[in-house]
Amino acid sequence: MSSLSREFLTMIARGYGLSEEQEEVFVALYGSDGNKVKVAESLHISPKALQARMTGVYRKFSVSGKGSGKFRQLQVWLLEKQQATSGKATTASTNVDIETLVEGCRENVKTFIQQRCGTMRVLGMEQPIGIGDIYINVNILEKLTGRRRLDMADLLENFNPDDFDRFGLGQVVQKRVSGLEAVQRYNKLMVLGKPGAGKTTFLKYLAIQCIGGAFQQTCVPITITLKNFAENRGQPDLLTFILGMLTDVSHADLLTILQAGRALLLLDGLDEVREEDSSRVLLDIQTVAERYPDNQFVMTCRIAAQDYTFQQFTEVEIADFDEKQIAVFATKWFCPQHPIKAERFIAKINANKRIQELGTNPLLLTLLCLIFEEKGNFKDNRAELYEEGIELLLEKWDSSRDIERDSVYKKLSPKRKEDLLGQIAFTTFIKSEYFFKRKTLEKPISDYIQNLPDVQADPEALLVSSRKVLRSIEAQHGLLVARAQGIYSFSHLTFQEYFTARNVIFAASHNPQYLEQVLHELVVHITEKRWREVFLLAAEMLPSADYLLELMKIQVDTLLVEDEKLQKFLSWGKEKSISVDVPYRFSAVRAFCFDLSFALSLARSLDHALSLDRTLSLALDLDLSLARVLDPSLARALVRALSLDRALDQDLSLALSLDLSIDLSLSLALSLALSLALDHTRALSLALSLDFSLALSFDLALALDLNRALDRTVALTSDPELKQAVHNLKAQLSDPEDNVEVEVFKQWWQSNGKAWIKGLRTVMIKYRNIGHDWQFSDAQIEKLGQYYEANQLLLDCLNGDCYVTRKVREKIEDTLLLPISS
Structure with missing residues (x-):
């Protein structure tokens, strides 16, 4: 010394x-x-x-x-x-001396920095992982999300809860800059972020990059965990604490480095400092920053965790991971030992937007990687997966680092915190509120905490306590976040949906007599797309989903009960399914008939019938579809055409999708009746498309497809009358492959196409009982769409990870898509 x-x-x-x-x-x-x-x-x-x-x-x-x-x-x-x-430094009086001193100090602290910052270990990792092996370049938002001066209308602009990119909820569209660029731009930086956003990892990365010479190579990195400093025995000031920590650097040398502005001071976790230590720690940091202003300071803190503002520090925010960062993280996590697993993880998470949404948080992404590493897949029960993520944020993340939080909020157990969040989620979700003002949140919080011990019942005191609780939820867990000044939302829509479902189920579980009322109130939302995930999660959370699924089935059946034509349509589906001789359950055949007839009716009602025709071609003839270039709307229509069959009977949908391709029909030996029905419907759809497309341009490919469909029907059918009828229809068409006849064919079709389609319909109805022109109104088509989606939701709940008795399962499956009289 x-x-x-x-x-x-x-x-x-x-x-x-x-x-x-x-x-x-x-x-x-x-x-x-x-x-x-x-x-x-x-x-x-x-x-x-x-x-x-x-x-x-x-x-x-x-x-x-x-x-x-x-x-x-x-x-x-x-x-x-x-x-x-x-008037001079003790050990250095020239620039040459300071360079030598810095180089020596960097060498002295190198081992300390590498040991302290070179690895990370969180959650259930069996062993630490190198920072360089897992670190992903973070992006920084230079304008804090919660301080944007936006109103509710700005946040809701272009926001559609029924059809929106889940990454877009609360996504900040302002330009992002890399973390390193932000540090280079500002010499005093306060890095704010949600829990698990990667703040500590970012500081560790800066320290390793600095000591390795890749960043600020002329500075000495000094890392301080502010919680350790605050709770250090004897309560030393910050400089004294640093001097005691860096035992290989003399006091005089360190002071010289600070006075020369050659230190990179990395202060981690201001939010982790206890309330009783806060004032002292803030004053110490302010003093050092003012006394040695030429040094580089980077400090981290959770968003909303501190009211104190450091005047010299520029505040920035760590942005959520985007899709590319998630993929890079997963590749680093699983590779080089398991590159195939990395590819499967990326494919799986991209296919499930709700799980991908969780992956925008590095801590939750780590949890997903650990689960996938162990099981090779995500949990079948998404409610359990979300619960594990929420438990991590609510309890484990702070406790694993021995961090205690203050305020009224800490008096609530994790379960009570979930109950409170459930109240907030339900009261906002049921009113279609995804962004809500602070006053909207204060009411359910006040209602919940007013019965807690030591909470004052006085309205003003209760309001203050409510605001403290709100800030605690935002700062400690990041489950609620500020989207603009005074406007909040859940950090992920998935969490709002989860807590809404939890509130429904747990309210009923506390009072079994209340269950019937709660579930009745839930099923009225069965046609609202935004409630879809709530239904799926509720079914998984219930000890038995029998009653919920039965109520859903009743609600679905009543959707078309008042429309005579739609009931007639369902009766036709029932009759048709009974009339064909196939080894499949009737409900699956009804779903198949519903798909084709509904898609055809939809095609006739829309201007872009040509595109929908190509969607049918893709669904019904795989060999032709490979040559098609489709847009997303076509892909969605294909899923609509096949998904319900697949949910009911995988073998049926597989056989249909393959057998109706000529190359695979012999291998699967699918029923001749369904093959004929499929080809007839396809031929009709092609004909209709030709009719609609004349106003735009004649599509030679469609004419070729039409001829092939007719040829296939003739080849497959064993009914001589049907064979002759189709042959006669085909004979009326000139060969579209003969280029000389194209104009002739176009003119003929313009004059005779409608009559020809009518003739095709007559043949299809007479011999196969398909091809009916239902002439549904737009309102009826919309109603059928809701009915279809509601049945799909019911099946998804039924086939999810829920407990349902065999009796209820079979009853629901066997009675799908039947008219109400059945």
């Missing part, structure tokens, strides 16, 4: 008015190695007398604190004062 000159100490002692006894102890103690026992012996006084004199010294210098911290605090100040008085 460097000593101070006795002349300087004497000058300081007399300048601060120390008594002779105080000066004697002060000069002896700070002019030597600081050993109090030796100094007491040399002065022929007791250690107790020495301590009494030093108490007076500390009072004269206004030094506060406890124990050895006061001694070191004063010592640092004296070293600085001596250097300032001499």
Whole structure:
């Protein structure tokens, strides 16, 4: 330890008015190695007398604190004062000297930095992982999301809860900059972020990059965990704490580096400092930043965790991961040992937008990787997956790092916190509120916490407590986040849906008599797309989903009950399914007939019938579809055409999709009746498309498809009358492959196409009971669409990870898509 000159100490002692006894102890103690026992012996006084004199010294210098911290605090100040008085650094007086000093200090702290910052280990990792092996370049938002001056209308612009990109909920569209670029741009940076956003990892990465020479290579990196500093025994000031931490760097050398502005100070976790330590820590940071302004400071804190503003610091926010960052993270996590698993993980998470939404948070993405690494897939029960993620944010993440939080909120157990979040989610979701003002949140929070012990019932005090709870939820877990000034939302729509479902189920579980009412209130939303995930999660959460599924089935059946034509349509589907001789359950055949007839009716009602025709071609003839270039609307129509069959009977949908391709029909030997029905419907759809497309341009490919469909029907059917009827229809068409006849064919079709289609319909109805022109109105088509989606939702719940008795399952499956009279 460097000593101070006795002349300087004497000058300081007399300048601060120390008594002779105080000066004697002060000069002896700070002019030597600081050993109090030796100094007491040399002065022929007791250690107790020495301590009494030093108490007076500390009072004269206004030094506060406890124990050895006061001694070191004063010592640092004296070293600085001596250097300032001499007008030069103790160990360096030229630029050459400072470069040598920095290089030596970097070498001295290298091992310390590598050990402290070179690895990370979170959650259930069996062993630490290198920062360089997993770190993903973070993006920074230079304008804080929660401080944007936007109103509700701005946030809701272009927001459609029935059909929106889930990544878009609360997504900030402002330009992002890389984390390193932000640090280079601002020499004092406050990096804010949600829990698990990667703030600590970012600081570790900066330290490793600095000590490795890839970033700020002329600076000495110094990492400080603010929680450890705040709770350090003796409550030293920040410089004293740093000096005690870096034992391989002398006090004088460190002060020289700070005065030269050659330190990279990385201060982690301001939000983790306890409330009773907060004022002292904030003052220390402010003092050091003001005393050594030329150094680089980077400090991290959770969003909404501090009201204090550092005037010199620029505040930025860590952005959520985007799809590309998720893929890079997963590749680093699983590779090089498991590259195939990395590809499967990326494919799976891209296919499930709700799970992908969770992956925008690095901590939750780590959880997803751990689960996938162990199981090779995500959990079948999504409610359990979300619950594990929420438990991680609510409880495990802070407790794993021994962090205690303050405020009224900490008096709530994790379960009670979930109950409160359930109240907030349900009251906002049921009103279609995805963004809500602070006042909207304060009411359910007040209602919930007013019965807690030690919470004042006075309205004003209750309001203050409610606001503290809201800030705690935002800061401690990030489950609620500010989207603009005074406007909040759940950080992920998935969480709002989960807590809404949880609120429904747990409210009923606390009062079984309330279950019937709650579930009846739920099923009225069965045609609303935004409630779809709530239904799926509720079915998974219930001990038995029988009653919910039965109520859903009743609600679905009543959707078309008042429309006579639609009931007639369902009766036709029932009759048709009974009439064909196939080894499949009737409900699957009804679904198949519904798909084709509904798609055909939809095609006739829309202007872009040509596109829908190509969708049918894709669904019904795979060999032709390979040559088609489709847009997303066509892909969605294909899923609509086949998904219900697949949900009911995988073998049926597989056989249909393959057998109706000529190359695979012999292999699967599908029923001749269904093959004929499929080809007839396809031929009709092609004909209709030709009819609609004449106004735009004649499509030769469609004419070729039409001829092939007719040829296939002739080839497959064993009914001579049907074979002859189709042959006669085909004979009316000229060969479209003959280029000379194209114009002739076009003219003929324009004159005779409608009559020809009518003839085709007559043949299809007479021989196969298909091809009916239902002439549904737009309102009826919309109603059929809702009915279809509701049946699909019912099946998805039935086939999800829920408990349902065999009796209820079979009853629902066997009675799907039947008219109400059945």
